[in-house]
Amino acid sequence: MKSITTFLKRCISTGFRRWHSTGKLTSTSPEELAHFNALASSWWDVNGPQRILHKMNLLRMDFIYSTIREHLKLNPPDCPEEDKVYIPPYSVDLLPEPIKRQIVWEQDMRRDEILSQKKLKVLDVGCGGGILSESMARSSFVDDVMGIDLSSEVLQAAKIHQQKDPMLSENNGKLDYQLTAIEDLPKSETYDIITMFEMLEHVDYPSKVLTEGLQRLNVGGWLFLSTINRDFVSWFTTIFMGEHVLRIVPVGTHTLEKYINQQEIRDWISEDPQRLRSYEVVDTKGTVYLPAYGWKFTSNPNVGNYFMALRRVK
């Protein structure tokens, strides 16, 4: 009984304290850094301790790509009438199949055309060994990726791996890594996409890191993140099963108190009028890792792991 009460206290109390801290740091603890430094040499072993991140990569690239694609403005204000694609004011599913197919095809073509002209600038915060940074840098709509992390050994692994692909090697200039905290990047440097995947649950004050990220977004820019709700299912899957039983990730990777409910991020955006005017939570998707299958989306973003897309609207 006592252990259940302790568990509930860990779930309930810590999130509030961490979100409302007035601390200034966006840093992480020496223990967390030591943990990631020790994993540096095996970061790119797709069957090694970071295999869960490798397996997550396709799903997160899909989330980023499809969210951006879905929200493209198909008919910009200066688009001549004859070039406009038809956007029905009702669901295309209500239309006869051949007409629906034609409309969807035209919209898809326009999306491809708009995306092919984009040259987006990306900041990958807590990039680790660069699994996501590299995939972003290979995307046709991305022009420049900066990966930042606080672990020098992990960044070293990222730089070594980058050299294996001539398209990404340092003198190509599309992908760079820097050992820095986000707060130390100049505020004048802004980005179209900022990513914080699997890192907020490792920092002491996640709202500080999010604030620093949101402040560096261009208007219309995106912040994509993934982290873990603080609940029994998360504890059972990520700590008990993931670390202690199946040994999918090393013991000590996660700390329940550092998990963040997706609703806490939504409430944090809403509680400040300035933030609420400027940023919107566009989508949250629950995710789950099934050992024999890999990662997949779930129907409930309030339980376990999740992806979130935030956008700067003004």
Ligand SMILES: C[S@@+](CC[C@H](N)C(=O)[O-])C[C@H]1O[C@@H](n2cnc3c(N)ncnc32)[C@H](O)[C@@H]1O
């Ligand atoms: C679980 S790894 C995720 C790596 C990468 N984002 C991915 O998903 O492939 C977490 C990374 O966040 C980094 N990290 C933790 N706190 C950080 C902070 N405050 N600023 C920058 N990086 C941080 C760690 O050093 C580690 O490399």
